[in-house]
Amino acid sequence: MKYLKFLNNEFFKEAGELSRFTARFFRELSKPKQEYEEFIHQCYWIGYKTLMLVGVTAFIMGLVMTIQSRPTLVEFGAESLLPSMVSISLIREISPVITALICAGKIGSGLGAELGSMKVTEQIDAMEVSGTNPFKYLVVSRVMAATLMVPILSSLANAISLYGAYLGVNIRGHVSWHLYWFQVFDALSFGDIIPSLIKTFFFGFAIGIVGCYKGFSSQKGTEGVGRSATTAVIVASLMVFILDLIAVQVTDILGLT
Template identity: 85%
Template structure:
């Protein structure tokens, strides 16, 4: 007689998805209620946006520089070196800069939210807020998710611009392209359909990073060990969601004929 052993990991995975869905639904309910925490929202925008700008800017500049340097030999081989600014700009704006920016934010913002809220949960600060009559979900979760949803597109837009400046430097390392000619070639090939889908999907990137980071931290358990696990899993799940959202966005833009 065969005994069926239940797949515990599969059940835990499905339970986790259900918990995240309920957590997301609660977020939308709390957002629709009055008396928002605007001061905390602004503080989170500063923490997420301004304090991440240096890391995103340096990464974007190096990304544009390296992509240009690495792409040049291949184009030279086919006699298409003049297309280098156009190719680099489309690659950066459409795909590379938004996704890399989102992954950086998932690592820095997602882990920060998971660790911060996890520490507050295990030290019973969240329970104390509930006892004192404060709504901890609105104060801690809603503000952070909204700030991440707003700031990731801003950081992505800045990363687009900075990476193009890096591309200009990369073009002129072994070649000679004037400032005006470079930007003429860059904007000559870019279209509205290149920038709009790239911008829209970054809002979903930010929302996913905020939801996962706050969910993992808000529901942290098992003391300090749970705090570390919350921070780690927040980064992993948020990064995975970034790739899934990007895949869906590419399919949608292809169906709509925007590629």
């Protein structure tokens, strides 16, 4: 019982600190003189440096999903529905969530380790002494970059995974390039694409804010840096699943599914 009580106290304390950190982010974001140069640098680091990993994963994901789905559809005589089924599954759910989880692993851990190292080596304290606003420079720029780049990476992953699915369709069958894309876009609607895109902005924000929070609150030397990077990945991944569940419920209530 004491252990459970301790866990509950730690959970609510962590949730409160994260909420206060998020509120501070919005306060700093509303102030003038944004760090645009650092924002562009972080967009390059978060977006371009993650593109290869996301692209390879998306391609394999589309290819494997098509190969795995074919036998079931052949059994029911619905092989012609393969492009439509795969495209809806990838665009609605699989591609955005898998991309967000990849970003949670790479970006979340990177932010936690980077800011954690700066925290324990007192570089953040030195910035405050020198008159620089470390929160705006380090946190706001990184969170905004993650919020912008995760939807872009997700959109690219959608396109790459659909191309992988095209190759998967033609491994044991033959569907022309034009017919494949006609079936893909005929099956999709704005009700599939827009909610999928909107929720990736929330994924990106959650990944950025959790990674920066864990790094900014790091302590206990190098051991704390490692713990910050690890917990950033865990919490960010959990947040992705929670936000995805909320998004599914909202789109269902609004009749967009």
